[in-house]
């Protein structure tokens with residue numbers, strides 16, 4: 001029988017079957033074998049389960065449409081976080097803590113590199129000074145094709161629009177601790193009663209108390225991934241040459257590069273650098289490109 005993995009923790013997988021029934025399953029030998037080679041079963045995976053001697057086992061995993069990957073803690077191996085997500089939301093705060101374009105770019109690149117075109121959610125617009133920050137983000141990101149949604153979990157501004165977006169598929173909220181991801185979900189669906197405040201989620205060792213990841217069903221029908229540890233988002237699994245594809249506005253400029261595999265950093269006659277000089281590409285975006293590319297090079301080395 002087919003189903004979707006809604007929760008994964010400690011080798012136990014909660015699978016919601018097509019008929020809505022939930023089962024707890026473990027991995028069958030062959031799938032377990034594949035797991036050891038790095039191909040983990042994660043939330044969002046479409047699996048087939050079978051019942052053998054009263055116990056459910058995952059027999060196979062379907063091919064994925066998208067994979068959200070993040071770097072393991074302390075630079076350890078890449079960790080697959082979720083599969084088959086339709087949408088990614090980059091969530092930042094306009095104030096407390098005030099987001100920077102560097103953070104926004106990092107989240108957008110993470111989404112793009114995972115095969116999703118993220119939407120930028122700017123929370124806490126109820127706070128003083130927040131409007132200017134949200135307006136600046138709209139000016140930088142909307143012309144290059146990112147929707148910017150100013151919202152407030154406190155005042156309710158923008159929440160209806162955000163709910164509409166979230167309810168149309170399976171999505172993930174990417175963003176550092178404290179920006180209000182859980183608060184936003186509680187505002188959208190008060191029945192969720194997710195813990196907020198940041199501190200309560202941490203133990204004495206400073207690690208998130210949420211160990212596993214799960215998909216939260218919204219009353220409107222959407223599913224949203226609640227994944228711990230997006231404070232240390234870093235790229236992994238993207239080669240240096242592919243970083244430029246995570247910057248959509250570069251595509252129109254690369255034809256003017258003299259070299260086909262131009263890094264857009266030091267080569268003479270570079271369309272991207274010309275576009276920066278002529279103001280078609282925002283300087284901070286170009287700086288983020290260099291940072292992301294260097295990181296990808298370091299990861300490869």
Ligand SMILES: Nc1nc2c(ncn2[C@@H]2O[C@H](COP(=O)(O)OP(=O)(O)OP(=O)(O)O)[C@@H](O)[C@H]2O)c(=O)[nH]1
Nearest residue numbers: 124152153154177178179180181182183196197198
């Ligand atoms: N003023 C204001 N404060 C907010 C808003 N949204 C959330 N907060 C506050 O910001 C803090 C962090 O909110 P959380 O929802 O816990 O943040 P989070 O992104 O889920 O954080 P982690 O779970 O640690 O990743 C809480 O003290 C919230 O009350 C908002 O729209 N306006």
Ligand SMILES: [Mg+2]
Nearest residue numbers: 181182195196
């Ligand atoms: Mg939270």
Ligand SMILES: [Zn+2]
Nearest residue numbers: 257262264270
């Ligand atoms: Zn170039």
